Amino acid sequence: MGVFILKRLLAGVGLAYVVVTGMYFFLQFTGIDPARGALGLYASAEQVATKRMQLGLDRSAWTQYWEWFSHAIRGDLGTSFSSASSVSELMFSRFPVTLSLALGALVVAAFFGILLGTLAAIKPGIFDRFLQVVMVFGFALPNFWVAIILALTLAVGLRWFPATGYVQFGTDAAGWLQSITLPVVAIAIGSIASIAQQLRNSIIKVNSQDYVRTLRSRGLSQGTILFTHVLRNAAPPALTMLSLQFIAALSGAAIVERVFGLQGLGAVAINASAESDLPVIMGLLLFTVVTVVLVNLLIDILYGALNPKSRIS
Amino acid sequence: MTIPTTDDDGPVIDEIAPVTDELAPVNKRNRRRLKTFLRNPLGVAAAVLLLIIVLSAVFAPLVAPYDPIRLRLVDQLKPISWEHWLGTDTQGRDVFSRLVYGGRVSLQAGLIMIVTAVVVGVPTGLLSGYYSKWFDSVASWIANLLMSLPQILILIVVISSLGSGLAPTMITLGVLASPDLFRLTRGVVIGVRDELFIDAARVSGLSDARIIFRHVFAVVMGPVLVLVSFIFGLAIIAQAGLEFLGFGDPARPSWGNMLSEAFASIYKAPHLVYAPGAMIGITVMCLVLVSAAVADTLGVPRVVARKPRKATTTDAVAATTEAQSATEGQSATEAQSATEPSILTKNTLTSSTAEKDAAVGDLLTVHGLSVSYSDQQRSETTVVQDVSLTVNRGEALGLVGESGSGKSQTSFGILGLLPPEALLSASTITVNGVNLIGASEKTLQGLRGTSMAYVPQEPMSNLDPSFTIGSQLIKPMRRKLGITKSEAHSKAIALLERVGIPDPARTMASYPHELSGGMAQRVLIAGAVSCDPELLIADEPTTALDVTVQAEVLELLRELQKERNMGMILVTHNLGVVADICDRVAVMQTGRIVETGSTAEIFANPQHPYTQMLLGSTLDDVPARSDRDGVKP
Numbered sequence: 001m002g003v004f005i006l007k008r009l010l011a012g013v014g015l016a017y018v019v020v021t022g023m024y025f026f027l028q029f030t031g032i033d034p035a036r037g038a039l040g041l042y043a044s045a046e047q048v049a050t051k052r053m054q055l056g057l058d059r060s061a062w063t064q065y066w067e068w069f070s071h072a073i074r075g076d077l078g079t080s081f082s083s084a085s086s087v088s089e090l091m092f093s094r095f096p097v098t099l100s101l102a103l104g105a106l107v108v109a110a111f112f113g114i115l116l117g118t119l120a121a122i123k124p125g126i127f128d129r130f131l132q133v134v135m136v137f138g139f140a141l142p143n144f145w146v147a148i149i150l151a152l153t154l155a156v157g158l159r160w161f162p163a164t165g166y167v168q169f170g171t172d173a174a175g176w177l178q179s180i181t182l183p184v185v186a187i188a189i190g191s192i193a194s195i196a197q198q199l200r201n202s203i204i205k206v207n208s209q210d211y212v213r214t215l216r217s218r219g220l221s222q223g224t225i226l227f228t229h230v231l232r233n234a235a236p237p238a239l240t241m242l243s244l245q246f247i248a249a250l251s252g253a254a255i256v257e258r259v260f261g262l263q264g265l266g267a268v269a270i271n272a273s274a275e276s277d278l279p280v281i282m283g284l285l286l287f288t289v290v291t292v293v294l295v296n297l298l299i300d301i302l303y304g305a306l307n308p309k310s311r312i313s
Numbered sequence: 314m315t316i317p318t319t320d321d322d323g324p325v326i327d328e329i330a331p332v333t334d335e336l337a338p339v340n341k342r343n344r345r346r347l348k349t350f351l352r353n354p355l356g357v358a359a360a361v362l363l364l365i366i367v368l369s370a371v372f373a374p375l376v377a378p379y380d381p382i383r384l385r386l387v388d389q390l391k392p393i394s395w396e397h398w399l400g401t402d403t404q405g406r407d408v409f410s411r412l413v414y415g416g417r418v419s420l421q422a423g424l425i426m427i428v429t430a431v432v433v434g435v436p437t438g439l440l441s442g443y444y445s446k447w448f449d450s451v452a453s454w455i456a457n458l459l460m461s462l463p464q465i466l467i468l469i470v471v472i473s474s475l476g477s478g479l480a481p482t483m484i485t486l487g488v489l490a491s492p493d494l495f496r497l498t499r500g501v502v503i504g505v506r507d508e509l510f511i512d513a514a515r516v517s518g519l520s521d522a523r524i525i526f527r528h529v530f531a532v533v534m535g536p537v538l539v540l541v542s543f544i545f546g547l548a549i550i551a552q553a554g555l556e557f558l559g560f561g562d563p564a565r566p567s568w569g570n571m572l573s574e575a576f577a578s579i580y581k582a583p584h585l586v587y588a589p590g591a592m593i594g595i596t597v598m599c600l601v602l603v604s605a606a607v608a609d610t611l612g613v614p615r616v617v618a619r620k621p622r623k624a625t626t627t628d629a630v631a632a633t634t635e636a637q638s639a640t641e642g643q644s645a646t647e648a649q650s651a652t653e654p655s656i657l658t659k660n661t662l663t664s665s666t667a668e669k670d671a672a673v674g675d676l677l678t679v680h681g682l683s684v685s686y687s688d689q690q691r692s693e694t695t696v697v698q699d700v701s702l703t704v705n706r707g708e709a710l711g712l713v714g715e716s717g718s719g720k721s722q723t724s725f726g727i728l729g730l731l732p733p734e735a736l737l738s739a740s741t742i743t744v745n746g747v748n749l750i751g752a753s754e755k756t757l758q759g760l761r762g763t764s765m766a767y768v769p770q771e772p773m774s775n776l777d778p779s780f781t782i783g784s785q786l787i788k789p790m791r792r793k794l795g796i797t798k799s800e801a802h803s804k805a806i807a808l809l810e811r812v813g814i815p816d817p818a819r820t821m822a823s824y825p826h827e828l829s830g831g832m833a834q835r836v837l838i839a840g841a842v843s844c845d846p847e848l849l850i851a852d853e854p855t856t857a858l859d860v861t862v863q864a865e866v867l868e869l870l871r872e873l874q875k876e877r878n879m880g881m882i883l884v885t886h887n888l889g890v891v892a893d894i895c896d897r898v899a900v901m902q903t904g905r906i907v908e909t910g911s912t913a914e915i916f917a918n919p920q921h922p923y924t925q926m927l928l929g930s931t932l933d934d935v936p937a938r939s940d941r942d943g944v945k946p
Contacts, residue, residue, distance in 0.1 A: 015461065030474035306779060308778070
């Protein structure tokens with residue numbers, strides 16, 4: 001198991017490195033102009049040239065990359081070109097918001113997805129139909145629109161939840177839960193059906209395996225077989241779907257944040273992009289990719305725990 | 314948002330339409346497909362609606378009653394009326410006209426994303442699946458990489474340097490969606506690659522490129538079409554999302570842009586968010602429904618949940634309760650035997666055995682057991698017909714016949730373990746005095762393991778790969794015998810020792826894939842006898858094993874049967890095995906028992922020509938043909 005985790009970890013680090021480096025050079029070679037971005041449209045050419053010198057942008061792309069990279073692996077993500085504040089501090093203050101939303105959505109989607117997928121597999125008919133409807137609606141309705149409708153009805157209309165703002169978990173746990181409930185629901189709705197569908201298919205597949213029949217021949221109840229044997233063997237493909245849904249939830253969070261006025265990474269990303277703020281964009285990229293790698297690693301470990309064969313090979 | 318595909322690792326392969334379908338005359342095929350499509354009312358309605366949306370976007374200047382960007386502050390926030398079908402927005406612009414023009418942006422966005430995804434994903438998938446060498450490894454790695462990137466972030470990076478125009482953003486999204494098409498194409502191609510017709514084409518001297526284009530492309534088209542309509546939906550939603558975040562041209566009317574503006578004045582005019590959101594939702598829903606209808610038409614697995622299986626069947630034994638169905642089965646037998654003269658001899662033999670067996674076995678009695686399957690076309694296939702047999706305590710019955718003669722189906726019928734789509738009927742099934750006709754699943758469950766047990770044919774696929782041998786042995790014992798975990802553990806060790814496993818403690822901690830086939834079969838035998846069953850049904854227990862191990866396993870079964878005084882049904886196609894172990898023999902052919910009697914009788918004086926043939930092929934000390942070929946029933 002140790003070797004297995006180490007291998008997955010190394011693969012994840014490799015992925016993060018390739019993505020971050022690739023994106024750095026993509027930005028450099030497609031002509032991003034952070035000096036102009038920081039100064040705005042009306043700055044004169046001389047002002048921009050001076051700014052370029054100040055920011056060190058007149059050096060070669062390789063030199064700049066090396067400087068950024070060598071600092072980044074030591075945890076120093078540099079300072080924002082436009083606001084001169086520390087990128088790491090910016091990330092650490094904003095990241096918890098986005099992460100709460102994405103992880104919350106993952107938990108909600110997994111819970112309802114597993115419930116619906118299992119029901120649809122063992123009781124085809126009504127639940128299968130229901131899953132189909134959830135699938136169509138979950139896919140077709142944009143999450144930010146669902147978010148607006150939820151905010152209009154449950155927050156503005158019924159006042160059950162706050163319409164805007166984020167409460168830190170440390171300050172008020174109940175308030176935190178209330179502040180993220182609506183955005184989490186809006187993000188999760190699209191994922192429930194995907195997870196349910198995947199689980200339903202793999203349960204049906206496992207159910208037709210010989211060993212399930214043999215377990216029945218031993219006199220074990222259908223319930224015992226479903227909950228201990230079938231679900232465990234059906235879980236790995238559903239876990240893969242779960243990790244894809246987490247990646248989708250990160251994107252979803254960035255959009256839905258705007259509806260509820262939450263100051264997460266979405267807002268940071270929009271500003272950084274408008275101002276061509278290279279260090280902030282790179283910081284965002286690194287943070288997100290590392291999060292994806294960590295969540296995937298967690299899912300891989302679960303995968304290994306469920307499937308003894310993958311641990312060995 | 315990810316495209317919700319039904320596959321996990323490309324099982325599309327075994328579900329694609331039969332290849333022969335592609336060879337049917339094109340005209341006839343298309344007409345048939347159109348007919349199938351028209352039979353789906355939801356799909357047709359969605360297609361018509363989608364066509365209206367697309368056409369009104371294309372001919373927007375003709376359809377829209379107003380200029381979508383004309384500002385008239387005097388007209389602001391007009392309610393729904395004849396002049397303004399959907400009212401006006403905060404700047405006095407006609408909402409309906411803006412919706413119509415907005416469709417153009419969505420249409421363009423969809424087209425760019427689809428073209429990019431197809432151009433990037435399909436050819437690479439074709440090459441990757443067909444050649445599957447280094448190209449496949451590299452392409453698959455890149456596909457996985459693209460799938461692990463959060464879209465929004467990559468878009469932010471692209472927008473930072475290339476701007477937020479429709480082309481750069483939608484091309485990026487197209488590239489990010491291409492892995493779905495890549496994986497789909499690759500999966501289908503791998504499935505088709507090894508099929509015979511490709512080999513034939515290769516032999517006939519066609520170049521590789523032409524093989525790919527002609528054959529594989531024809532098969533890939535359908536699933537790609539289904540996925541493309543999903544990508545269209547993704548494009549519409551993603552484009553609107555970007556506009557909502559403020560990336561886009563505020564002067565150009567689009568659904569996302571309308572939503573964004575409506576959101577900005579949400580406290581002043583909340584109703585304005587409904588129309589553009591509904592428009593996006595309806596359009597994407599139409600795409601999903603059309604995609605499902607197209608999938609059904611082409612016989613491709615859908616991307617959304619498929620229709621539930623028709624509940625034509627009930628649980629195996631319960632379905633047969635009514636004596637009516639049993640009589641029906643019998644009359645069917647008679648009718649059939651009357652039309653086929655060759656069955657005459659068989660029929661007399663069957664009735665004579667039935668009389669003999671009417672004496673009732675003291676452990677198992679089966680009368681008139683039939684098993685059939687009906688497919689979607691409602692045609693029934695009967696695999697077991699009017700089978701009657703008995704087993705006494707301490708007696709071993711050999712159920713003999715070649716592959717497909719219904720031996721295993723008979724066994725599963727008795728155990729109540731037929732798949733849900735099977736239909737079973739019988740006039741009597743009693744095990745140990747308990748009537749199984751109409752018995753609930755709970756009753757059957759109570760009998761399984763203790764009254765009747767089962768040893769499967771294929772050892773490796775009959776052990777749960779995710780659990781240790783120990784836990785798979787201990788759990789049923791604790792449930793059925795009500796003993797503690799440590800009692801069950803020591804009992805399991807003793808059992809493993811009894812079945813000849815050299816290091817029981819180590820085997821207990823092993824996973825099935827760490828065992829050899831012979832060991833696994835011994836474990837399964839140990840499991841079957843662990844709760845002291847009175848009837849053991851062994852379904853070709855040695856077929857999957859090495860010849861050297863076969864004899865040992867049979868010997869083990871015989872010993873266990875004698876020492877525990879179990880009744881046993883040994884399903885086999887090998888009469889040599891029967892001669893060794895069984896007291897009586899029942900010979901099955903095409904779902905019926907054609908001859909039954911004591912082992913000595915049958916071997917000395919076989920009546921039925923089929924039995925004579927079986928004996929002829931085994932008495933020369935040569936394993937039966939199907940035995941050597943490893944054919945499963």
